[in-house]
Structure formats: structure tokens, C-alpha cells
Amino acid sequence: MSASVQGYVATELARGGYQNVHDLLAQACAKHPQRAAFSCGDDHLTYAELGSLADAFARYLRHHAGLQPGDRLALQLPNSLQYPIAVFGALKAGLVIVNTNPQYTAAEARHQFRDSGARAILVLDRLLPLVRAVQADTELEHVMLTSVDDLQRPIHEGSEAGTQRFMQALRLGAESPPLEREAGLDRLALLQYTGGTTGVSKGAMLSHRNLLANVLQTIELFDKPGLLEPEKDVRIAPLPLYHIMAFATNCLSSVGMGLHTVFIRDGRNLDETIAAMQRYPFSLLSGINTLFVGLMNHPEFRSIDFSHLKWATSGGAPLSSEVGRRWQALTGAPIREGFGLTEASPVVATGTQLSPYREGYIGQALIETELRTVDDEGNDVAPEMPGELWLRGPQVMRGYWQRPDETAKVLTPEGWLKTGDIALLDAAGFVKIVDRKKDxxxxxxxxxxxxxxxxxxxxxxxxxxxxxxxxxxxxxxxxxxxxxxxxxxxxxxxxxxxxxxxxxxxxxxxxxxxxxxxxxxxxxxxxxxxxxxxxxxxxxx
The missing domain is CATH 3.30.300.30 (ANL, C-terminal domain)
Known part of the structure; x- marks a missing residue:
């Protein structure tokens, strides 16, 4: 079991007056309104600008689109500034986000739209044919379109019947009556669908409490003297925001910590990532094992100034120890691996450059997160012996959307989430993921x-x-x-x-x-x- 402080998250939620994930943005706007919040390409938003646009979108959704708290809004976008505007606006209005991969086939998109019961979608305009192909089989009523460069060259009037342009929605929302944020920590905030690489894609139900808990747990880890400087730190964020790790860390937690986050539109485009790393004096980088390998093999990698880099974070897939060693030798900064899963909002364990470290191990669990390893009968195994990893904490999902049978397979009556991962736990609480149980x-x-x-x-x-x-x-x-x-x-x-x-x-x-x-x-x-x-x-x- 990890070292934890019982009641930490509840105390922090009460102390900060949190009732909605949007409160993260409201507090950031109050603390540093003119601080850059997000950049993408040549587009930039300060926290004040992000707050104003998110508010306009919330007003549009409720006053013009007629959507109600609890209605689902699908987002099918690449990394862009429209993403955080839509996320914080929709959550303020009480809607439920459904992150959707823009590379989905029609069959994959149909399943997710139908299963979630989404009534509205904000989608990249070039993907409209895909939406049209499946719309009749879904409950989608409101289709909002945006282009990659909408913020620089806004399009307000569209020629596609039955659609609304995103920039026009913001304009209409800005002219609408004020809207108070929808309160309720236990309201559903996000339906995050599992990747489908381990079976039928299911929607994990994550509440405002779940997501805020994970942000607060992460902030507690980083709240060490000299570790983060919100007015200075810049994070390069290549991973796609429709993925739970990037959504939670590069969008929600970045706002909660007041960071300047630089989105890479396509993380597979190494030239774009390298260009951003050359342009900004970045201190943080989030990636995945394959990205670190690709970057280190790029001909311009050694031209980057790594003097500001504190550490990089790897998640979403196991980090090779050899890749970690090579990265640190070339950059002078470590990679700290994080472990999480969709059903845990998602971060379970990670570290910083100041955290205790054991090579080959991920690190220790976040505060108020309990870990145990068990055998096939659910009995605890000895330290440093392989067993299935179970976890419990305030970030654990409510269950799978409309699938009580699947929920019962992974959540015990005592609140333990069965991860399906084989792990080792040592006496100090360091966790090492050995493999997926089925692998x-x-x-x-x-x-x-x-x-x-x-x-x-x-x-x-x-x-x-x-x-x-x-x-x-x-x-x-x-x-x-x-x-x-x-x-x-x-x-x-x-x-x-x-x-x-x-x-x-x-x-x-x-x-x-x-x-x-x-x-x-x-x-x-x-x-x-x-x-x-x-x-x-x-x-x-």
C-alpha cells in the first residue's frame, strides 16, 4: 500500500471551493490573467482570453443550442486551442465531454456516438463527411465545425446545411445572458472510451470529483520548493488531447498549475515537435517511448537547448530503461515514467526529478492512492513478487457507461479497481509494471x-x-x-x-x-x- 493522507483530496476540494472542473480555469484567470495559457502553431491564448472564450461557448451551448446539463458533447479534434475552449466551456455548462479520435473509421465513430448518446459534436470541418455517414444512426442533432486556423482566420458563416461554425457560436455566446457554472462534484464530466486494444471500447464514467481529485493529487506531487514556477514554466505537449493522459495532464493539470502549454498539432510530425522545442525555452515535456526514440534519432535533436528542461514525463506505454538512460545522457534531464489508466482519471503513480527513484520502477503512488498486488484468488502477494495490481483512490471511475456487468468485473464492492496489469511493489511503495496480465x-x-x-x-x-x-x-x-x-x-x-x-x-x-x-x-x-x-x-x- 502506498503512503497516503486520508482525506487530503476532500480537504483540498473544500478549501478551494471546487464544484466543477471549470473552477480550475476560474482560479487561473484570477491568479495570472495575462499569463500565456496555451499555444499551438502561431496561435496563443492568455488565461483571461481562454476564460472569456470558454464562457462564450458555455452560453452558446445552453442559450442557443438548447443543450442541458448531462447532455453529451463529442469532441473530434486534433490538438488545437479550440480544444480547451470547448472543454472548459462545455463543463461550465454542465455537459459531458466525449473525447473522440479524429482518425476513427466510420464504424468506430458510430459505435462511440451511439453508445454515448451524444447530442452534439464539435468536429474538424474536413471530417464532416464521416459525421454525415453515421449521423442517421446516432442521436447527433447539433454539428459544430471548426478549421485548424479558425482563431487566426475565423469563419463565421458556413455553407453546410444543418451545421454551425464554431467561431459564430462563440460570437453568439458572447452576446447571450451570463451563465453560472453548473455545480456538483458528483456530476458526470467525461465519458472517456478505452482504446479498444484490449477488447470492446467502453466509456469510463469520470465525474468532476474524479478529475479534480487527480489534478489535486498531481499538484501535491509538484508542490515542492523550486520544482515548478507557474509564471515561467513551459510544457511541450505532443500527445493528442483525445487521449486521457494528455487530456488530464496537458489540459486540466496544466491549467490547475498555471503553466504555459504548447500543443503540437500532430505528435507524429517530429519536425513540428522539434521546431516547438527550438522556439520555446521549455522546462517540461510529456511524451511516449516511441516519441522519445524518434526525437533522439532526429538530425536536429542536438541543436535544441535543453538547459531549461527539468524532466520529461513518459506515459501511455512502458518506457524502455535503455531509452531513459540515453535520453538523460543526451539532454542532462531525466525521464520520469508515469502509470495510469483511463479508469483512474488517469494518473496513479509518477515522479519528478526530485522524487525518490529506482531504475526500472515507475515511482510511488500519488497521495491518497492505495496500491496492492494480488494473486488469482485476490490474496495479497509478497513484496517484489508479481501479482495483479489493484488500486483504490478518489480518482477511480464510477464505472462503465451503461455496462454494469463490465463494471462488476473490474470494481470490487470495497472500491478496488482491478487494473489487469502485472506489477511488483517493493516495501517503499515503488511500483513496477511487468506486463498486461493477458500479455x-x-x-x-x-x-x-x-x-x-x-x-x-x-x-x-x-x-x-x-x-x-x-x-x-x-x-x-x-x-x-x-x-x-x-x-x-x-x-x-x-x-x-x-x-x-x-x-x-x-x-x-x-x-x-x-x-x-x-x-x-x-x-x-x-x-x-x-x-x-x-x-x-x-x-x-
Missing amino acids: MILVSGFNVFPNEIEDVLMQHPSVRECVAVGVPDARKGEAVKVFVSLKDDAADEQALLEHCRQYLTGYKMPSYLELRDELPKTAVGKLLRRQLRDEARGSAG
Whole structure:
């Protein structure tokens, strides 16, 4: 169990008078109105400007669109300044956000819109054909359109029937009667759908209390002398805001801490990310393992000034220890891995450059977050022995939207959330995620964790990315197969297997190794282990 202070979050919620996530923005506007809040490309918003535009959007939603507290609003946008305007405006009006990946196929979008019962959507204008293709099968009534450069070159009048331009909505809202923020900590604030890489996509129900709790837990971690300076610190934020980690940290927590956050429209565009890192004296960076690898291999990486960088945060997928060591050697600043999941709003454990650190471990749980590791019968296992990670805290979701049966599978009556992750906990509360429970490979009765094999391969200088999976084997039950993409031609399959043999015991050795130019990823940048596993198992019969 982690060290925690019982009642910390409730005390902070009461002390700050929080009743709505929008209160984070209201307080930031009062503290530093002229401080830059968000930048994206050449667009910038101060906190005062963000507060004014969010207020206008809230008024439009209630007074013109006729939406009511509890109605769902889908956001299908890339990173842009329109995103935080819409988020804080909708939450002020009491609406429920439904983050939607703009790269979804029609089938994926239809499922999410229908399942959530969204009545309105704010969508990038070029995605309107997709919305039109599924609208008849959904409850979508209000379609609002925006363009990437709407704030610089606003479009107020649209030619598409049955739609409203976002900039016109803001104009109409600004002329409408004032609107008080909708109070109620236990109101639903967000339906965040699980990524679908582990099964049917389900909407995690996150309340204002859940999201605010996680922001306050994060602020407590950073509230150390000399750690953060809200009037100076700049965060580079490449990860997409429709992803729960980026939504909570780069949008909500950034506002809660008064940071200046620089959005990258497309985090896969390394040139755009590098340009932002060259332009701003950034002190914080959030990313993912694949992003750090890509940045370090970029020809202009060494031209960046890292003198202001305090630390980088990695989340969304496991961080390779070798990548972390290489990053610190090149930049002088560490990467601190964070662990979270959609159902926990999402941050569970992370650290800063001042936090106690143990290599290979993520760090310690946030305040008022309890962790335990259990066996298949739910019994606690000994420290530093693998078991399924369970957690409990004020950030844990209410359940899955309209799926009580699925909720019962992951939430115990005592409030423990079963994460499905295999982890180790040491006596000091450091947590190490060994692997997803279902990703474990059973070789001749021995448990083999793919991350261990991948970490070994990532130490080879020619390896860019790799994924290890289990495939059927008549003799061993399962055998290990690895998919590898290389940075150069200095190694072949035999050389990589010889490298593995130096670090892995016999039963952990890959039986099969396949080289590929690229490995498949989600839009967020996660390597698609499940897709490769299914493919490998299909080929193996």
C-alpha cells in the first residue's frame, strides 16, 4: 500500500471551493490573467482570453443550442486551442465531454456516438463527411465545425446545411445572458472510451470529483520548493488531447498549475515537435517511448537547448530503461515514467526529478492512492513478487457507461479497481509494471513477460522498436516471437538473437524473430501488441 493522507483530496476540494472542473480555469484567470495559457502553431491564448472564450461557448451551448446539463458533447479534434475552449466551456455548462479520435473509421465513430448518446459534436470541418455517414444512426442533432486556423482566420458563416461554425457560436455566446457554472462534484464530466486494444471500447464514467481529485493529487506531487514556477514554466505537449493522459495532464493539470502549454498539432510530425522545442525555452515535456526514440534519432535533436528542461514525463506505454538512460545522457534531464489508466482519471503513480527513484520502477503512488498486488484468488502477494495490481483512490471511475456487468468485473464492492496489469511493489511503495496480465507468455510452465525481452532488445544500438508476443508451440505450450524494426543495417536476425542470448535465460529466448520496416501503432503512438500477437498466432495456426 502506498503512503497516503486520508482525506487530503476532500480537504483540498473544500478549501478551494471546487464544484466543477471549470473552477480550475476560474482560479487561473484570477491568479495570472495575462499569463500565456496555451499555444499551438502561431496561435496563443492568455488565461483571461481562454476564460472569456470558454464562457462564450458555455452560453452558446445552453442559450442557443438548447443543450442541458448531462447532455453529451463529442469532441473530434486534433490538438488545437479550440480544444480547451470547448472543454472548459462545455463543463461550465454542465455537459459531458466525449473525447473522440479524429482518425476513427466510420464504424468506430458510430459505435462511440451511439453508445454515448451524444447530442452534439464539435468536429474538424474536413471530417464532416464521416459525421454525415453515421449521423442517421446516432442521436447527433447539433454539428459544430471548426478549421485548424479558425482563431487566426475565423469563419463565421458556413455553407453546410444543418451545421454551425464554431467561431459564430462563440460570437453568439458572447452576446447571450451570463451563465453560472453548473455545480456538483458528483456530476458526470467525461465519458472517456478505452482504446479498444484490449477488447470492446467502453466509456469510463469520470465525474468532476474524479478529475479534480487527480489534478489535486498531481499538484501535491509538484508542490515542492523550486520544482515548478507557474509564471515561467513551459510544457511541450505532443500527445493528442483525445487521449486521457494528455487530456488530464496537458489540459486540466496544466491549467490547475498555471503553466504555459504548447500543443503540437500532430505528435507524429517530429519536425513540428522539434521546431516547438527550438522556439520555446521549455522546462517540461510529456511524451511516449516511441516519441522519445524518434526525437533522439532526429538530425536536429542536438541543436535544441535543453538547459531549461527539468524532466520529461513518459506515459501511455512502458518506457524502455535503455531509452531513459540515453535520453538523460543526451539532454542532462531525466525521464520520469508515469502509470495510469483511463479508469483512474488517469494518473496513479509518477515522479519528478526530485522524487525518490529506482531504475526500472515507475515511482510511488500519488497521495491518497492505495496500491496492492494480488494473486488469482485476490490474496495479497509478497513484496517484489508479481501479482495483479489493484488500486483504490478518489480518482477511480464510477464505472462503465451503461455496462454494469463490465463494471462488476473490474470494481470490487470495497472500491478496488482491478487494473489487469502485472506489477511488483517493493516495501517503499515503488511500483513496477511487468506486463498486461493477458500479455504474459507461458513457456513450458514459466511466466515470460514481453517487456523484459523488449528491454533487452532495445539495448542493441541497431534496434528502433520491438514487440514480443506469445505463439502456440506444440512442445512448450507457447513460444516467444519478436517483431523488430531497425535504425540501420548493421544487424541481422542472427546478431539480434546472439544479443538476446547474452541477457536472457533459455526459456525466455525468442524462438522466432521477424524484421519489419515499421511496426503498427495506434494514433497515440502505442505499439499494437494485440494486432501483432493475433497475426503471429494466426500464422502459427
